[in-house]
Amino acid sequence: xxxxxxxxxxxxxxxxxxxxxxxxxxxxxxxxxxxxxxxxxxxxxxxxxxxxxxxxxxxxxxxxxxxxxxxxxxxxxxxxxxxxxxxxxxxxxxxxxxxxxxxxxxxxxxxxxxxxxxxxxxxxxxxxxxxxxxxxxxxxxxxxxxxxxxxxxxxxxxxxxxxxxxxxxxxxxxxxxxxxxxxxxxxxxxxxxxxxxxxxxxxxxxxxxxxxxxxxxxxxxxxxxxxxxxxxxxxxxxxxxxxxxxxxxxxxxxxxxxxxxxxxxxxxxxxxxxxxxxxxxx
Numbered sequence: 001x002x003x004x005x006x007x008x009x010x011x012x013x014x015x016x017x018x019x020x021x022x023x024x025x026x027x028x029x030x031x032x033x034x035x036x037x038x039x040x041x042x043x044x045x046x047x048x049x050x051x052x053x054x055x056x057x058x059x060x061x062x063x064x065x066x067x068x069x070x071x072x073x074x075x076x077x078x079x080x081x082x083x084x085x086x087x088x089x090x091x092x093x094x095x096x097x098x099x100x101x102x103x104x105x106x107x108x109x110x111x112x113x114x115x116x117x118x119x120x121x122x123x124x125x126x127x128x129x130x131x132x133x134x135x136x137x138x139x140x141x142x143x144x145x146x147x148x149x150x151x152x153x154x155x156x157x158x159x160x161x162x163x164x165x166x167x168x169x170x171x172x173x174x175x176x177x178x179x180x181x182x183x184x185x186x187x188x189x190x191x192x193x194x195x196x197x198x199x200x201x202x203x204x205x206x207x208x209x210x211x212x213x214x215x216x217x218x219x220x221x222x223x224x225x226x227x228x229x230x231x232x233x234x235x236x237x238x239x240x241x242x243x244x245x246x247x248x249x250x251x252x253x254x255x256x257x258x259x260x261x262x263x264x265x266x267x268x269x270x271x272x273x274x275x276x277x278x279x280x281x282x
Contacts, residue, residue: 007060007092009099012050015041020059021050028082035064035080043067047107049076051099053083053092060087063096065104068113076104078114078163097131098174101165112165115142115158118242119224119235121268124159125259132173133163136255138246154228154239159246159256186217186260190245192267199231200266202241209252214274217260218245219267246272 012018018040025034040050047067052059061083068077078100083092104112116123118138127133137160144156164170191203200221209216221227221238228235246256254272261268 006055007087007095008054009051009095010054011103012052012062013044017052017059018044018050021052021062021064024059024062024084025080025082027084040064047076049100049103051096051103053087053096055087060084061092061096063100065100065112073111074109075111075113076100076109078112093126094130101163101170101174105166110164110166112163114161114163115139116161117224118157118159118246118270119154119220119238121220121222121224121259121270124220124256124270125261125268127161127163128256128258129178130173131163132167132170133161134255134257135159135161136250138243138250140243140247154235157239157243186215186269186271187213188219189216189249189272190218190241192219194266195231195234197231198266199227199234201234202238204241204244209248209254211252211274216249216254216272217269218242218249218272219269222266222268246270 012021018037021040022034022037043064043066044050048065050062050064053061063078063081065076065078068075081093081096101112116127118124139158139160141155142158188205189207191205192200193203195201220242224235224238227238249272254274256270257273258271259268260271
């Protein structure tokens with residue numbers, strides 16, 4: 001099925017379509033994490049946006065963002081993006097982010113921010129390698145305890161993603177697509193081994209960060225949800241180990257800039273670099 005070619009995207013304003021977004025959230029995540037109708041309506045009328053992805057008349061995906069302001073800077077907070085399971089992995093999420101970026105630039109925004117679980121490495125690859133975003137802010141237990149199917153059992157740690165939507169780096173990433181990165185050896189801030197059941201397990205390293213070292217890497221399991229289902233204590237070890245390694249890197253002026261894929265490995269690697277991305281919007 002070639003879903004992306006039959007999908008249309010549009011801004012959502014009308015009450016009946018907003019109600020479809022409410023129902024879609026429930027179908028994807030359950031009732032625990034729904035952004036309610038009054039909040040969506042208020043956001044739409046005050047600097048926010050909801051974009052829907054439609055297969056004919058059927059709403060199959062959406063993204064929702066509201067206006068944010070901090071330290072004298074205005075930006076769009078991309079709070080939710082969701083797609084029906086049968087329509088996932090067909091590029092719809094990417095197109096929703098591109099449409100969101102286009103609208104945000106048109107209305108004067110220069111940055112979009114959002115949060116995600118750093119243990120969800122596929123999301124990390126999407127954010128950094130396909131969109132050109134970065135992060136230098138780790139937030140432990142951002143939402144407190146959550147009992148939905150994705151978050152139950154782990155502290156809700158999050159990375160704050162910053163997407164400088166009119167920067168040269170982002171424009172180049174969107175225009176040229178993701179580029180293959182050589183699987184070069186990079187010094188680790190965290191190592192890993194395997195349990196007797198062949199689950200990857202973190203091994204802490206006593207690494208003193210050298211500011212002259214341009215980059216380090218941090219391993220993360222390729223499928224944290226599978227580990228949670230079968231070995232919850234190992235998943236919890238990964239949570240605290242990655243929290244420690246990333247917080248240490250950020251405290252020393254590094255930022256997460258990309259994900260380095262390793263074929264047929266049980267882990268993938270975040271790359272943290274000691275540099276500021278160039279080309280910020282003026």
